[in-house]
Amino acid sequence: MNTSMSLWRQRLYRQFSLMLANQPKLGYYLKPLLHWNKPQWHPDYHSASVIDICWETEQMLSIWLKPAASWPGFTPGQHILVTLLHQGRYISRSFSISSSAALFTQQKQIRISCRIQPQGEFTKALASRITSLTELSISDAMGNFVLAPNVDSKDLKTTVMVAAGSGITPLWSMLSSMRCWTSPIVLFYSVKNAAQAAFLAELKLLAAKQPLFELRLIETDISGRLNLIRDLATKADFSLRQAHYYLCGPAAMSQHCKEQLIQQGVPAGAIHSEQFGFALPAVVGEMKQALILQKGKEILIAAAAGVPLLQVAEEQGLNPRFGCRIGVCFQCVCQKKSGQVVNLRTGQVSGDGPEQIQLCISAAHSNLQIEL
Amino acid sequence: MKLNEQQLAALAAELDAVKAGVMSELGDKEANYIRRLLLTQRLCAISGRILMVLGFITPWLWGLGVMLLALAKILDNMEIGHNVLHGQYDWMNDPVLHSQRFEWDIACDAGSWKRTHNFEHHTYTNIIGKDRDFGYGLLRLSNDFRWRLRNVWQFVTYLVLSTLFQWGVSYHELAGERVFFGKKKPDRVNSVSHKELKKAFFGKGARQLFKDYVFFPLIAGPMWLWVLAGNLLANLIRNLWTSTVIFCGHFTKDVHTFTQEQCEGESRGHWYYRQILGSSNFTGPRWFHILTGHLSCQIEHHLYPDMPALHYLTVAPQVQAIAKKYGIAYNSGSFLKQYATVVARIIRYSFPGGKATPA
Numbered sequence: 001m002n003t004s005m006s007l008w009r010q011r012l013y014r015q016f017s018l019m020l021a022n023q024p025k026l027g028y029y030l031k032p033l034l035h036w037n038k039p040q041w042h043p044d045y046h047s048a049s050v051i052d053i054c055w056e057t058e059q060m061l062s063i064w065l066k067p068a069a070s071w072p073g074f075t076p077g078q079h080i081l082v083t084l085l086h087q088g089r090y091i092s093r094s095f096s097i098s099s100s101a102a103l104f105t106q107q108k109q110i111r112i113s114c115r116i117q118p119q120g121e122f123t124k125a126l127a128s129r130i131t132s133l134t135e136l137s138i139s140d141a142m143g144n145f146v147l148a149p150n151v152d153s154k155d156l157k158t159t160v161m162v163a164a165g166s167g168i169t170p171l172w173s174m175l176s177s178m179r180c181w182t183s184p185i186v187l188f189y190s191v192k193n194a195a196q197a198a199f200l201a202e203l204k205l206l207a208a209k210q211p212l213f214e215l216r217l218i219e220t221d222i223s224g225r226l227n228l229i230r231d232l233a234t235k236a237d238f239s240l241r242q243a244h245y246y247l248c249g250p251a252a253m254s255q256h257c258k259e260q261l262i263q264q265g266v267p268a269g270a271i272h273s274e275q276f277g278f279a280l281p282a283v284v285g286e287m288k289q290a291l292i293l294q295k296g297k298e299i300l301i302a303a304a305a306g307v308p309l310l311q312v313a314e315e316q317g318l319n320p321r322f323g324c325r326i327g328v329c330f331q332c333v334c335q336k337k338s339g340q341v342v343n344l345r346t347g348q349v350s351g352d353g354p355e356q357i358q359l360c361i362s363a364a365h366s367n368l369q370i371e372l
Numbered sequence: 373m374k375l376n377e378q379q380l381a382a383l384a385a386e387l388d389a390v391k392a393g394v395m396s397e398l399g400d401k402e403a404n405y406i407r408r409l410l411l412t413q414r415l416c417a418i419s420g421r422i423l424m425v426l427g428f429i430t431p432w433l434w435g436l437g438v439m440l441l442a443l444a445k446i447l448d449n450m451e452i453g454h455n456v457l458h459g460q461y462d463w464m465n466d467p468v469l470h471s472q473r474f475e476w477d478i479a480c481d482a483g484s485w486k487r488t489h490n491f492e493h494h495t496y497t498n499i500i501g502k503d504r505d506f507g508y509g510l511l512r513l514s515n516d517f518r519w520r521l522r523n524v525w526q527f528v529t530y531l532v533l534s535t536l537f538q539w540g541v542s543y544h545e546l547a548g549e550r551v552f553f554g555k556k557k558p559d560r561v562n563s564v565s566h567k568e569l570k571k572a573f574f575g576k577g578a579r580q581l582f583k584d585y586v587f588f589p590l591i592a593g594p595m596w597l598w599v600l601a602g603n604l605l606a607n608l609i610r611n612l613w614t615s616t617v618i619f620c621g622h623f624t625k626d627v628h629t630f631t632q633e634q635c636e637g638e639s640r641g642h643w644y645y646r647q648i649l650g651s652s653n654f655t656g657p658r659w660f661h662i663l664t665g666h667l668s669c670q671i672e673h674h675l676y677p678d679m680p681a682l683h684y685l686t687v688a689p690q691v692q693a694i695a696k697k698y699g700i701a702y703n704s705g706s707f708l709k710q711y712a713t714v715v716a717r718i719i720r721y722s723f724p725g726g727k728a729t730p731a
Contacts, residue, residue, distance in 0.1 A: 018579055033415070088403025092465075328495055
């Protein structure tokens with residue numbers, strides 16, 4: 001009853017707003033007026049002021065933010081979409097929150113830690129402008145890569161965390177938010193070399209203080225790639241099938257670990273993974289993968305370089321809206337969630353964050369995620 | 373002069389280069405311009421509606437309010453709405469200025485506009501039988517159309533269309549799809565069902581009518597009649613202005629029409645060629661260009677519908693030079709001169725005969 005009432009109220013408000021302002025919410029109409037001197041505030045998101053910054057490693061920048069009171073909070077492990085007004089346009093990228101739940105409850109602050117990629121449009125802009133930035137826009141916290149509730153209660157199963165590179169951020173948020181330790185946690189932290197390991201001092205401190213926590217640092221420059229199964233075999237009193245797994249890092253790493261674990265008989269339900277971007281640039285090679293989201297369904301299709309995505313989708317039996325097919329009418333515009341496309345008319349390569357693309361003149365430049 | 377395919381390809385390359393020069397530089401300048409304009413539009417709309425109610429102090433305030441509301445509607449429809457719906461500001465990723473989400477203060481539903489205008493009109497500009505905007509299925513504007521008796525009074529039809537222009541635009545797609553009257557044309561592929569077309573038409577129309585003629589008069593209390601009359605007048609001013617500007621863009625004396633055979637499988641160069649010949653510009657001061665939504669640069673708009681419109685004036689000399697180089701007529705003149713030829717055209721083709729204008 002209550003929900004149907006509020007649904008009704010929402011509908012009524014929407015109709016009223018459409019009638020009065022031709023906008024689904026009045027905020028869109030009033031934004032240019034009320035925030036005329038704050039164009040950096042994205043109307044869909046919350047503003048957050050930049051409190052402090054610090055370089056964790058040569059490549060990783062940490063930013064402390066104080067979100068506006070409207071921001072609803074987060075569960076350790078979740079990520080937010082960070083939006084920046086750069087050269088007139090909003091550019092966005094998602095980042096895991098790397099700070100503890102306590103920092104937010106006590107000081108209303110959060111920290112994001114961003115790996116600055118020289119070819120990434122967003123992180124490059126962020127790094128070059130960070131000293132003059134006072135505000136960013138952030139979305140609600142998203143994602144279900146969070147500790148299963150039984151981990152810090154009576155369940156005494158071991159938790160195995162695997163982080164590769166900047167994949168440490170959500171895991172460090174989980175670890176630093178732990179208040180009472182009842183079961184052991186082991187963290188495999190794979191980095192190129194120790195100089196590039198963010199939060200290493202904090203992790204070592206935690207390992208020294210907390211007997212239930214074990215840190216295993218893998219420097220791939222020295223010992224080669226992580227072999228999870230082999231490394232876990234050396235662990236005393238440990239059964240592969242009696243553990244929870246949290247994997248975070250490049251998609252290929254997560255996928256590889258997951259396959260190995262499942263081969264060893266670990267139930268899929270015990271493996272949680274956060275892929276850092278489905279579309280981490282697979283720029284080289286003729287074929288890219290495009291994950292198409294349509295009406296809640298996910299369809300994975302192969303997209304050849306140089307072929308318009310509209311044609312690719314149609315050949316797979318999808319029927320996106322289209323018009324002129326020559327890049328004039330903007331009928332086939334749809335949301336790219338991540339990945340890069342190349343504009344076939346100008347040859348220009350897009351950024352890798354969320355933005356709108358014209359399907360008829362865009363071809364895959366990397367793996368993609370698109371919403372029709 | 374007829375251009376061969378090689379020349380057309382060279383033409384396309386030169387025009388593409390002009391566009392690339394502007395598009396690669398898009399940034400703060402354009403974003404600040406459109407945001408400032410959005411702010412101006414909101415201020416005009418809100419102050420206009422308030423001033424109308426204050427008409428009881430002196431009717432001059434009411435008059436000022438009407439003018440401000442008309443200005444707000446014109447800015448919303450022309451320099452903001454029309455250009456945003458073309459995707460000129462999509463690159464900003466701003467939900468308030470995005471072609472997929474924008475809706476405007478006019479009876480026509482934005483989705484319907486994007487299909488008939490962005491797609492049909494801009495893709496098939498001035499191709500007889502494909503671009504329904506050439507005469508809107510109401511007026512005979514060249515000898516490509518058979519003369520009918522109803523053409524005799526088409527100047528009156530034109531005046532009525534201008535007066536009710538927002539409704540003409542809004543009904544345009546439904547007329548083309550023969551939703552209520554007429555036999556459906558077999559070659560039309562419609563991507564949207566008649567049910568959806570009707571829903572959008574009645575829904576948007578009803579909201580606009582309710583806003584201007586019920587909601588605002590009601591909350592004005594004793595001033596209701598003044599507000600109602602003011603809103604009616606503001607809508608009328610907007611209708612006449614938009615209609616006049618648009619007629620000057622495609623129906624002046626020297627615009628060319630094209631046959632479907634001429635354009636079958638056409639190259640990009642021929643598409644550009646057709647856009648130049650099918651459109652006409654008019655001159656005026658800067659504020660005047662803004663009020664037309666830069667449709668005073670109809671030629672540049674048709675070449676580059678997704679280029680932020682404030683740049684049309686800057687690329688116009690380059691486009692004109694390229695047109696001259698390839699011997700393509702570049703149709704431009706003062707506003708009054710161009711409008712006079714529009715009126716002459718409507719009257720001339722009210723009667724049988726006349727020149728056919730294919731390029």
